[in-house]
Amino acid sequence: MMRVWQNGRIIEPDEAHVSIADRGLLLGDGLFETMAVHNAQVFDLDAHLERLTSGLGVLGFVQAVDLPKLRSAIARYIAAEEASSAVLRVTVTRGAGPRGLAPPEAPHPAIFMTLSPMPAVRKIPLSLHIATVTRRNEYSALSRIKALPYLDNLLALAEARGQSADDALMLNTRGTIACATVANVFVIREGRLETPPVCDGALPGTMRALVLCLAKQAGLAAVENSLHVKDLAEADEVILTNSISRVMEARDCNGLPLGRRAGAAVERLRALIASRFDAE
Numbered sequence: 001m002m003r004v005w006q007n008g009r010i011i012e013p014d015e016a017h018v019s020i021a022d023r024g025l026l027l028g029d030g031l032f033e034t035m036a037v038h039n040a041q042v043f044d045l046d047a048h049l050e051r052l053t054s055g056l057g058v059l060g061f062v063q064a065v066d067l068p069k070l071r072s073a074i075a076r077y078i079a080a081e082e083a084s085s086a087v088l089r090v091t092v093t094r095g096a097g098p099r100g101l102a103p104p105e106a107p108h109p110a111i112f113m114t115l116s117p118m119p120a121v122r123k124i125p126l127s128l129h130i131a132t133v134t135r136r137n138e139y140s141a142l143s144r145i146k147a148l149p150y151l152d153n154l155l156a157l158a159e160a161r162g163q164s165a166d167d168a169l170m171l172n173t174r175g176t177i178a179c180a181t182v183a184n185v186f187v188i189r190e191g192r193l194e195t196p197p198v199c200d201g202a203l204p205g206t207m208r209a210l211v212l213c214l215a216k217q218a219g220l221a222a223v224e225n226s227l228h229v230k231d232l233a234e235a236d237e238v239i240l241t242n243s244i245s246r247v248m249e250a251r252d253c254n255g256l257p258l259g260r261r262a263g264a265a266v267e268r269l270r271a272l273i274a275s276r277f278d279a280e
Contacts, residue, residue, distance in 0.1 A: 005113040024093025028149035055145035125251035129165035131156035136178040138201030153181040172201040184208040187235035193220040218268040237262035
């Protein structure tokens, strides 16, 4: 495992420690971002830092984090570890605090980063399962930020794996599709690229935003609208996106086959995304 960055120091993993009073550990009071490192640069770093800033604003301690300093630290960490291709995770907690829910008046955030090998590109389409063990709360501000508590996603994925599926689709409280456990969901049908809006509980993913931006170049009309489970069966293609795997196709859901009729459009999207990666 590569060395880790913790509060300004690059150290061996077994030297990294979190305070027993850290609110991220005790209460999930913090955020994280997972980013792709390509050619020793973080792809779409501005978008990731903008979302991190937004999340810190929601949690109420954005003024306690020096974001320009964090940007510089990311570059130094990647250079020090000579990471040409990797997965970078940045975690920010409010830091240690007194017992109870009330946050400290003057927080001292704990920030740490890890670098992991970039996973191999998945070539086999995904098998999906509609999670029943939990729902995504589209009314919660946490549905729009990368908050540390991910137990709903963990439970949904465990349920999917128990059904021999690769990932779970999570419904919101109204029963429409919000997202997968670590990805945004799109359907392609009749020349449209459709995805749930953020108000349906979809995380505003950085790759989601890029795919929506590139849709027209791929010959698709980008549309944000609510998606129902029945829409999956009517789709020409169902795809999932995130910043690490980029674009993944789905082959079935709850054991029923999904359409695979828009492969050319999917490949155009992949090519456009790849060209953006190489350009950066």
